[in-house]
Amino acid sequence: MVSSSGAEIRKVTIHDVARFAGVSRQTVSRALNGKDEIEGSTKQRVLDAARELGYRPSRFARGLVRQDTTTIGLVIPDLLNPFFTEVAASALEAARTRGWHVVVYDTADRAAEELGTLQVIGSQVDAVVGYFSCSEDELDRYTRGMPMVLIGSEHRTARFSSIRIDGEAGVHAAVAHLIAQGHTRIGMLDHAGRAEPSLRRAWFLTAAAAHGIDAGLVAGADQSADGGGAGLRALLAAHPDVTAVFTFNDIIAIGALREARRMGRSVPRELAVIGFDGLALGALVEPPLTSVALDTHRLGALAIDQVGRLLTGADPLDADELVVHAELRPGGSA
Template sequence: MTGKRITIRDVARSAGVSYQTVSRALNDKGEIDVSTKQRVLDTARELGYRPSRFARGLVRQDSTSIGLVIPNLLNPYFTEVASGALDAARKRDWHVVVYDTADDAGQEQSTLSMVGSQVDAVIGYFSQPDAVIDQYTSGMPVVQIGREDVTGRFGSIQVDGEDGVHAAIAHLAAGGRRRIGMLDYDYDEPSSRYQWYAEAMRERRLTGCVMPAAQSIEGGQRAMAAMLEAHPDLDAILTYNDVIAIGAMFQARLLGRRVPADMAVIGFDGLAIGNMVEPPLSSVRIDTRQVGAVAIDQVGQLLAGQRPEVAVIRAELMLRGSA
């Protein structure tokens, strides 16, 4: 590296850690293990690193800031996850900055392009390929939520709802329901939740039907109307998430179906808002606050130069009044 000033990123690259980890090691901050700290200090000494006046201002920040990138603040699922992350960050005296991408790929990429200069680490729900995320975050600690087959250096939190969905179909079948449909996420490919539903239906030799639904109450209403028009003998519905389920339940009642006597409804997420409708919504429940808390914990491990194992949050059936 002779001939140019050694930077904090040079030290990070040579030591095989993030530049945030170098900052913590040089300034004797927490969230870094002893061996990683020593490796960073040895590397800095070998390279002849001397922080510039400007760099000293950057690395001596009093608090860690986390960027939380979510698709839609209007969806209470993401609000609950954010609440869990904020609570866990508060216990560490960290700050969280929330970015809403409006479920738009272009806005997501724009957010990624600026987030690296504003925070120390990123947590998010991303649709961009891993290579694109890596390009924009430049070695920064990143935790991806709800995405399968995460590669490379990223932390990862996955939701496993297979047992919960199987339990939901088993419950409906045990109650005499035989015409069980699903409102899936309106996307290019069937979701993993649909795949769990289809497998559970096959195991019970039941014939299913699926209809795409936008992730909103209105989307649930439109999809339910289309589903009942195509399958008027339907007697139960499983939905991709709770906001779709609430819309589906409203629409079923508007069309003269009693819930749950004529039509059982089960959502997915187990949101608190499900207790605010009548009847209360049954759901395959995720511990949303745990998702946020685990994400913050993984950021802590990444900042300390560690590679966290993939975290799996398992969902389970929660029966209320709608099924």
């Protein structure tokens, strides 16, 4: 696994440049870093020497002596999922304003990759932000005392802080909206795959119960458009009288939208659809997606903000500040 196959690339150091230019290390350092206390001609000579030899400073040596660069790791289950992309983009932006570097890891939603990432990440970054599906014990074992901010998953121990997504009111509003439109048979497409049912499902169930309607109309769906289509077919096969669906996220909703069109059911007249996430993508489909939207921009920025506080030792935000609320955003699909 060691990287040296072709021409044995010998690293050229500041020493070599110094010798080549006939000066000392320190003078080279001065020339390269634009410090003063150096004469113009000498500086130029050193710069020429550096270019001649193809010198590039070692980030390790530099980082060792000046402790000013911070790098954070961003762990994402699937960058192709627009929701995570939006979160990642906002996190990158927030990090950029602080002058931080962000190493991105895509775990491809596989537990094995997640573990592998955890093992390797500890010795590469100063702090971690992201989504994790493994247990907090495992998480802790691999990240020993590193500042960590979890997104979406509620933490149980004080070891971590996490950004909570509060969609309870938003989902309640969504169900209320559907009922106001006259719907009484409202189904849900939850995600499939995870062991335990989702929080969003729980919110949906309590909202349905609060309005006195049947809350048992739930089917599973993969987190993809195709999964949403298949889920809708299964749901309607089991419960043909369903006239409205709430979905785990917008990707599933968009798949359901497409499937409804293929089945010849017009949206929202013959089938109302409400998603969750509020992706920008929702505005591109027809009809525009109604969604319980959350501010992904704030989500990423909040995560970076908190990790920064943990990093500098400043007083961290506490749980009730680390919340992103979701609210119903009307489109045309419900």
